[in-house]
Amino acid sequence: MKKVKFFGEFFILLFLVLFVPFISVIITAHNRRGFLLEVVNSALNQTLPEDEYEIIVVKNFEDERIDKFLEEHSVRKIIVKEDPLSAKIVK
Numbered sequence: 001m002k003k004v005k006f007f008g009e010f011f012i013l014l015f016l017v018l019f020v021p022f023i024s025v026i027i028t029a030h031n032r033r034g035f036l037l038e039v040v041n042s043a044l045n046q047t048l049p050e051d052e053y054e055i056i057v058v059k060n061f062e063d064e065r066i067d068k069f070l071e072e073h074s075v076r077k078i079i080v081k082e083d084p085l086s087a088k089i090v091k
Contacts, residue, residue, distance in 0.1 A: 056075070
């Protein structure tokens with residue numbers, strides 16, 4: 001039973017090493033349309049090969065131009081429609 005567990009863990013680790021990017025760059029953009037493309041461009045202009053990092057943008061708005069740019073550059077996007085915690089505290 002121990003050998004099966006070891007091989008299962010080994011293959012999971014091998015999968016992670018081969019197919020999962022080493023670095024995740026997470027950019028949060030709460031009401032920051034004006035700065036988002038500049039920040040993403042900065043992250044895209046890394047000296048690392050593209051297969052060694054990923055860029056994830058978390059934002060609270062939809063913008064056709066920005067969304068198209070993110071899609072063209074294979075940037076993952078997460079759209080959050082909730083108020084930030086600070087706004088909930090103030091209410």
